[in-house]
Amino acid sequence: MDSNDIVAPFVLKTYQMVNDPSLDAFIRWGPGNNSFVVVEPLEFSQRLLPAYFKHSNFSSFVRQLNTYGFRKVDPDRWEFASEWFLRGQTQLLKNIGRKRQTQTRNSTRIDEDEEQDDMATEIARLKEDQKALEQELVGMNKRLEATERRPEQMMALLNKVAEDPEILPRMIVDQNQRSKRLADRKRQRILNPLLSSSPEDTPCMSWPPSTATNDGHAVNSGGYSPEPEVRPAPEYPFSLLGGGF
Known part of the structure; x- marks a missing residue:
């Protein structure tokens, strides 16, 4: 067999993962069948990488893709593509090889910077999700505590009613x-x-106005006594x- 017809093991294993329908929850073909998407990087790293590549380092997997000429085609998700990596076209996989050393020195630095930016963005998003989940958990705990107290409060009420029905x-x-x-x-x-x-805005006076009688006592001109204060x-x-x- 001609050495040019040999498919690199990394490329072949990657194709096998992508082309396996049972693994679509972790990695699958893109919409155009000319790219693939890592759906769940964490689960992918923990379950598939050890089975296919004997490690669980997602960053190492991405660096290998860059080494073989794959490029990230979507900034919002882990989607990679190569012109020779097409669904059902396994005869093209032999054309995918490692980049030459002279080509990879500068590109590797750029790829690593982009990878670090992507990882930082992913970490920030995960932290925001974790914070939202923690806040939701606090609210759920408060509602649960209130629900747990309700039977005790009802029992207290029933005990009071039993002691004093009135x-x-x-x-x-x-x-x-x-x-x-x-x-x-x-x-x-x-x-x-x-x-x-x-009191500051109102003069000190009674209503209705009172008038003095012959004996010196004041009575209301309206003919009735003021109502007593209601306590x-x-x-x-x-x-x-x-x-x-």
Whole structure:
């Protein structure tokens, strides 16, 4: 057999990996069948490289591709191509050989720089993905803790009800009374602007105006006594389920 017909072992093994449909999850042909894509570099390095090349160094695999004239054709993914590396055209693989030493000295330095840039970009992307996953995990843990506390809170409520069956009606009444008082105060502020003014802005005076009687006592000109101050009912001494009832 002519030595020119011998296919380099690296090229042949790479073709076998790319052309194996069972490995498409890791490495497969590109859309035009004139390139190949490493889909999952990490899984590819851990599973396939040791089986075919006795190592798990993805950077070393990329350097070998550069040595045999393959070029990276897509900046956003690990896609490589060679004019002699075509699907179903195994007779062309013999044309793929190592670059001459004089040609590779300058190109190797450029390829290594490009490879380092690509690896740095990939590492930065992986770090961002990891940070997003960590934040999502923190949120999931908080939601899980809240869910785990809910049965305890429900049991606490049931225990309180068992000890004092009247607790729920009283709390409902208290809540309704507080809501009614707040609504009354809001209505009074709307009807009487003086009640909503601050002490600094409002002169000290009573409403309605008072007039003096013969005995020296002041009475309201409107003929009625002012309403006594409404004091809020005391809050119930405990809250349930973390935020009251």
